[in-house]
Amino acid sequence: MDTIANLFSFITTPVSWVIVQFHTMYGAIFGPDTGWAWGLSIVSLVVLIRICLIPLFVKQIKSTRNMAALQPKMKAIQERYKSDKQRQSEEMMKLYKETGTNPLSSCLPILAQSPFFFALYSVLSHIAEGKTIGVINESLLASARQAHIFGAPLASKFTDSAAEVAALDASLTSVRIVTAIMIVLMSASQFFTQRQLMTKNVDLSVKTPYMQQQKMLMYIFPLIFAVMGINFPVGVLVYWLTTNVWTMGQQMYVINQNPTPGSKAQDAYLQRLLKSVTHHGEVRGRRRKNIVKLIVAKGSDRNDNERRFFTGLSKAGFAAQADGTVVKSDTVAAEAEGAATVKRQQPKRQSKAQRQSGGHKAEDSAEATTSLEKKPQDSTTESKPQAPSRANSGTTRQAKSGQRKGQQRPKHPSSKK
Structure with missing residues (x-):
């Protein structure tokens, strides 16, 4: 870790200068040698960095959504050119260019934040060793070594020995309790942030291996932070916990106000x-x-x-x-x-026998109505019922056989029977 921090030594001076400026402001309120003054200085450093990284965060969101949408096409290219890796790479780059997608955009906030993280780690390591760095002189160094956050020195680590902790005027038990709690909170915030992204802000209509990879990272990243956290000074744990909480809140805002389509x-x-x-x-x-x-x-x-x-x-x-x-x-x-009304008033489905029975009843009703309408009415005389004659029976049979139906014209009274 110290070797990596030395690679970013060029930025330690700006980082230390920002911390000192915030310390001057908070020191006037809480006292220059308190853990609140130095701890809030680190928190303010994180907030300042994350505000500057908001444009990169927006690009990260767009890139993540584009990558998720391109997964079906990418899978088709891989299956089509699985025997030709060069052609597969060319088609992938062509697809990225056509859609304006940069696969590295999703990593930009982390990559841009890394120099500040390692610079802060280098500053706190020098404070633990009693060495000046950047704009932190002897007086500021003594003040930082006296600062405690909930009983743990700013530059102490979980893996420090009792002698190293005693040199910073603290107990090993308090240091390990504070660092363990901060490591758990740091890992939990990382897990919750990734889980929130996977459960609420993912297009559920797209089933691709990319989703499986994200689910794996949801469990892998917290484990990585937990393992690495035991080697982080308390000040770095404050830094990383703050940036995780910021990421979680920023993501909640994006999910509520600009969610992924289909999620x-x-x-x-x-x-x-x-x-x-x-x-x-x-x-x-x-x-x-x-x-x-x-x-x-x-x-x-x-x-x-x-x-x-x-x-x-x-x-x-x-x-x-x-x-x-x-x-x-x-x-x-x-x-x-x-x-909606037509849908509610649709008749129930009837069986074949019910439909036939209903049809016969309708025909009988129609015939009855027709015969009543066509029956002559005589206002002066009342016709007597007569027994059906053979001729009438024949007429009826002829009518049933398809001949013209209808009432016969009555005979004149003077005509012979």
């Missing part, structure tokens, strides 16, 4: 947006309008979450526009309500 986080975000639109009658905020605009532009390529969002808008009587706004549409609401 559970996107579904939750669109449901919140739907409630806001239904309550206020409009899309509030430029960022929300841009999201609605992008979803409208997708057309038929929308995922399930986005389709559910548009269905909810239609049921609420709103229609999304190409500019990201929504308009009240009574036609959309009426169509949605009518479709």
Whole structure:
């Protein structure tokens, strides 16, 4: 570790200068020799570095999403050119160039933060050894060696011997308890950050080996930090715990406000947006309008979450526009309500016997109605029922055989029978 720290010795002076400036500010409040002054100086150093790395963090998010979306195409290239590694590499580079994806972008924040991490490690190691470094002179060195964080010296480590800890005016038990707790918190925050990313902000419609790799890293990274943490000074543990907490909070904000398409986080975000639109009658905020605009532009390529969002808008009587706004549409609401009513009023499915029985009943009812309408009514005389004659029977048989039906014209009273 000391060898690696020496490689970044060129940045130890700027890092030590920043720490001293923050120490001067906090020392005026808590006292120059307190652990609060030196500990908060390290925390402020982390915050300053992470603010400067926000643009790289944005690139990391975009690169991670692009890599996840390209996994099916990458797998197809690997299967197609599995016997030609050179052609496989060429096709991969072509795919990266066409999509504007940089595989190293996901590692940029860690790589950019590494020099500051090792520079801080070098500064704290020199403090533990009683050596000046950068802008930390003899007086500042003595002040830093007296600073304790919950009873553990700033430059002490879990692996230090009792004599080394005693030289810093502390007990071995307090040092190991404090460092063990900080190592556990550091590893737990790393695990929770990765788990949050995998469970909420991953496109569930894409099943690729990339997801399996991320799941493995979710368990491997915390173990690496736990093993390496026993060799970190307390000040470095403060640094790394702070940067993990910052990463976790930054990621929570991104997941809630700009989730990955197709993820559970996107579904939750669109449901919140739907409630806001239904309550206020409009899309509030430029960022929300841009999201609605992008979803409208997708057309038929929308995922399930986005389709559910548009269905909810239609049921609420709103229609999304190409500019990201929504308009009240009574036609959309009426169509949605009518479709739901028709769906609810669909008749139950009948068996074949029930359909035939219903058909015969309908025919009999129609015949009865027709005969009643066509039966002559005489207001002066009341016709008496007569027994059916042979001629009438023949007529009936002829009518049944397909001849013309209908009532015969009555004979004149003067005509002979």
